Amino acid sequence: MSAIAARRRTLPGFGLTMGLTLTWLSVIILIPLGGLFLRSTELSPEQFWAILSSRRTLNALRVSFGLAFAAACVNLVMGSIIVWALVRYRFPGRRIFDAIVDVPFALPTAVAGVALTALFAEKGWLGAPLAALGIKVAFTPLGIFVAMIFIGIPFVVRTVQPVLQDLDPEIEEAAGSLGASRWQTITRVILPSLAPALLTGLALAFARAVGEYGSVIFIAGNLPNVSEIAPLLIVIRLSEFRYADATAIAVVMLVVSFVIIFAVNRLQRWAQHRVPVH
């Protein structure tokens, strides 16, 4: 305690900077988000439930959450494969592929949206061969799935990559020299060490895909009850001046996001406690 007090005395500006931080945080983030929750309390539980249980809302939530989860699972598998290739193997262009993993982070979502749509449209570079196989991607739920995979991939890669890089090689060598097969070493030794990072990546990719708007709406087709995502339904309700509907859907989505952040924080704490200090 005395150390803290001493530090506060020597360095100036704590009161001022903390005050400014809290004020600005409140003005930009907390009051606007609080306003949303306040709005939702103006609805009676029956009204709230009626909005959420309407067929169109339920379907939009199902499309958003269901496809986001499926896409996050694909990201988990493909992300792990990409991380393994980038960290463990040497191949031509490795550094470039490592760098472009971040493209979905950096590329504006509207650009990703139009590009993916043109790519998977019936006459597109990939859409045409797929159409020949009888698979239609653009303007179907499959298109939403593709866009969500695109947007989620960096989350898994960038969460797992540093952990695999820092993994102590001696553990693997020990497992191998004690007679474990390579497959056993990977599933029993490496995967458990990566588990918290993998789960964190999955959760982050899921959270991002659930709320994603720009890269999805172009390719989605946006047919109510079929390929309409929840964020789009919020926009539609707003344009119809049905603020209560927009608010109710938004509150549900926000609560889910907050639960995910909480889970991710817990996961990270769990990971920190588990990893032995070496």
Next chain:
Amino acid sequence: MTMQIADSVSLSSPEAKARAHAAAARNNLRTEPRAVRVTIISLAIAFLTVFVVMPLVLVFAQAFSKGIMAYITALAEPEALAAIKLTLLVAAISVTLNLVFGLVAAWAIAKFDFPGKTFLITLIDLPFSVSPVISGLVFVLLFGAQGYFGSWLRDHDIQILFAVPGIALATTFVTFPFVARALIPLMQEQGTQEEEAAISLGASGLQTFFRVTLPNIKWGVLYGVLLCNARAMGEFGAVSVVSGHVRGETNTMPLLVEILYDEYQFVAAFAIASLLAMLALITLVAKTVLERRLDGGEDRDH
């Protein structure tokens, strides 16, 4: 390789052989058969090519599909120029606001100990986990006609929604965490000794900040500004909700991409999109360079 060298150098002594065997065995213990390696590398490359390389290439291919003149004409349209100007203006406002906030917040959080620090950082991070559409919606609920401040704003003839202030606010919300998040870990790592020394030698707080702290964190500041700017210029969902899509007035570049695309003006849509894609690529290159600097020149894959 190891075995051959060991053999020739150590005159095939039994210990050297054993050591060489162990080294080779160790390498074998940490890798997979060639077929597995090739499959994994091919899968990774195929996935990234389909989901990342092809969309990027396609943006430029479409933008230039009618030749370079059509590309330049599309970008010289008054509507395109207005969108570019608005995007630059909004990014300048949000980046400046978040830069100042980031510096102030990082000073308070990184240089002092206080209870609830982790919670405060979680609050700063909130916008990352809010859907862009909801980030716009919250401002409609505050400033819209039916919003909490709606009638007051109308009485005082202040326009926030469907105008630059609303777009700037929504963008600031979305990009809020970038600078602070880049600076907090960096400043925590650097500790407070240098600042304490400056203060004890008689420097004022501001002098200490500008002469001691700022030079130490300049690359971190640049890193945060870079990411903040890329997101600010590219934000779509939040801005789309608050912009009102007034042609030539409240359309940023991403919004114009949508409008042109919906009107089947593909060359024009992809021309604007290509500018945004270039921004993303430049940002990524600059980010990679800065990350090397921030790591102190240390290679990431050592």
